[in-house]
Amino acid sequence: MLVDSHCHLDFPDFDGERADLIERARAAGVELMVTICTHIRKFDQIRAIAEDYENVYCSVGTHPHNAGTERGIPVEDIVALAAHPKVVAIGEAGLDYFYDKAPRDAQAEGLRIHIDAARQTGLPLVIHARDADDDMTAILREEMGKGAFPALLHCFSSGRDLALTGIELGLYVSFSGILTFKRSEELREIAKELPADRLLVETDAPYLAPQPKRGKRNEPAYTAMTAAVLAETRGVSEEEIARQTTENFFRLFKKVPREAYLTKAAAS
Template sequence: MLIDSHVNLHAPQFDADRDEVIARARAAGIGLMINISDKVSGFAAVRALADHPDIWCTVGTHPHEAKENPDLSAADLLAYTADPRVVGIGETGLDFHYDLSPRDIQAKVFRQHVVAARESGLPLVVHTRQADDLMGQILEEEYAAGPFKILMHCYTSGADLAARAAALGAWFSVSGIATFKAAEDVRALIRDMPDERIIVETDCPYLAPVPHRGRRNEPAFLPDVLAKLAELRGWSKAEAEQRTEDAFFSLFDRIPRP
């Protein structure tokens, strides 16, 4: 089964043809998708797509949006996890590249997501950009307070943070960036990721893989990501599909495996 672990199908880029995009994903062999929450205030639109039997969702607030609700609490997030279609906490984290929310607010809101992940047992979907030192510090401090599942989504940060996260048992997701001509540093990281904790994603509508660069990304393009992962790891496509499927269900264990 091909599984797209990170889609943004509620995004306005899909308003004109969302049903067709979902149909193309199924035709391309995508058996499951997780629609990712970018802000709690927009959760209703994220959750609506999880009415499809092959689409699940998360709840959380992206670091870009942390300023929207700086007092967001773990209890606020946990209230949504009673819904069985909610299978993860996030996308959350730190983004010091764009700094669209104050850094202290990003860190404060991120820690509340960690608490929610710990208390719910659901995986934490982590976005991190140009914040390696603080991200590593927060993950290690919070993990010492009690374990939780970590997914380093669309990982493009440094090797040191990757090693620190891997030491905490983190999973890593590979996106279309792996196919970009200038992304040799990302490909080097992918070659060193733990075999049993790699999954794949599109992050659509962003980051369309080669040969679709410059177009709106969609889940039907996931096979191109998987093919690049197989090439980088020296796996057959069938092996890459099986390994990423096994890793996915180990991480997102609220989803019943077909």
């Protein structure tokens, strides 16, 4: 059993075929998916998808690209939306200095609000970090000093120091199709080094399709391709990576009913 811990099933790329792609995911061994919120003001669309499909869960939050247009949403609103039974995470929120689509102070402000929501709810914060390693490290250290919160560094493509800082602070690290790219040798070295009990896999679909699908639309079924490369990188079997990353997912995403899905996976 595999879990796609981060995809965007609400994106128009999947209009008209969500049921089919969820079946293709199951056929590839991907039994669970978390569709990630990027606009709190569009949360109703994401929640509806999670409600429509038994094996799809969701998050609630504002992507750093949208931190400027959704500035000022109080933490209480995020916490209230997170009470829905299908909401299992906060975010994605973070810092993106590569595109800089929102003012950096708005991104940092939004990240801190989402950290507070994760702290209050106990749900994991899905962190987006791109070209912002130093500031992300500083904020994580400062905020963790105020009180612990669960979190993961999603679609990890940052430097080794941020990965190790995350591990030190109790975070998890999730790898996407970027891990499979030919020029990702440095990223694979990081993946090889991290402790097995902190690793997750994801697609970030519809983006970042792994080799050999690179350049095409990504989808949850392709989680298996990234997991295979992670297994090869770490010198373990694909079965072991599936077992470990799924165990890690349930440990972090505590709101997902673990036993129900493990029983289904064993039966299949």
